[in-house]
Amino acid sequence: MVFASCSNQEPESYIQQVDNKQNVIYSEPNFDTTIQNMTLSMYNEDYQLEIKMYSLNDSLVKNPIYINSEEYDTITKVTHNNVASIILNKGSQEIFQKTVYKETFEDSLDPEMMDNIHLYSVNYEAVRTNRLYFEANLGVPETEVTFEAQLAIFYQTDKLGRLDYWGVKPLE
Numbered sequence: 001m002v003f004a005s006c007s008n009q010e011p012e013s014y015i016q017q018v019d020n021k022q023n024v025i026y027s028e029p030n031f032d033t034t035i036q037n038m039t040l041s042m043y044n045e046d047y048q049l050e051i052k053m054y055s056l057n058d059s060l061v062k063n064p065i066y067i068n069s070e071e072y073d074t075i076t077k078v079t080h081n082n083v084a085s086i087i088l089n090k091g092s093q094e095i096f097q098k099t100v101y102k103e104t105f106e107d108s109l110d111p112e113m114m115d116n117i118h119l120y121s122v123n124y125e126a127v128r129t130n131r132l133y134f135e136a137n138l139g140v141p142e143t144e145v146t147f148e149a150q151l152a153i154f155y156q157t158d159k160l161g162r163l164d165y166w167g168v169k170p171l172e
Contacts, residue, residue, distance in 0.1 A: 023074075025075060027080060030055040037049070045090065046090075047095065047155075048088070050086070050088075051084055051085070051124065053082055055080045055082050056080055059078050060080070061118050063140060063143070081118065082118060082119045083099055085100075086098045086100065086122065088153075096153065102118065105147075108165075113140065113145075119136065119138050120138060120139060123135050123137075130157050133151070133152045134151050134152070134153075135149070135150060135151075136151055136165075137171075147168055147170055148168070148169060149165050149166075149167060151163060151164065152164050
């Protein structure tokens with residue numbers, strides 16, 4: 001597994017006061033990329049699987065934190081969406097490349113939560129029946145609200161590159 005980073009410092013935040021009852025905390029851009037590389041043996045041939053997790057730096061994940069104080073009623077923490085790019089190669093030939101977004105799981109998540117959901121990770125699990133299987137973890141930052149989903153991508157047949165998912169469930 002290889003980890004790459006453009007900086008060794010945690011992203012800083014800055015605060016914007018909207019009015020005297022609401023503050024917005026914006027996360028700084030995150031330029032870190034986490035890369036997982038592994039070799040898979042399928043049908044007596046070696047394939048290279050790469051999973052890259054990176055931030056879109058889009059400031060689109062909004063999490064209201066309600067407080068009851070004399071200064072503020074609400075603080076909104078604004079962070080960035082993450083995506084996972086999954087690439088399968090056989091030698092120098094690219095078999096497929098798929099990008100997994102939080103929206104990949106949109107029809108299995110509460111629509112009112114989509115602005116708050118964050119894709120935390122996508123990890124390789126197994127290979128079987130012409131598909132690579134992965135586990136995705138999503139959640140609402142700075143809360144205990146987390147979800148797990150299973151997904152699979154076909155690496156051969158006429159369904160090559162097709163992504164299916166199932167089992168989006170809350171973790172307890």
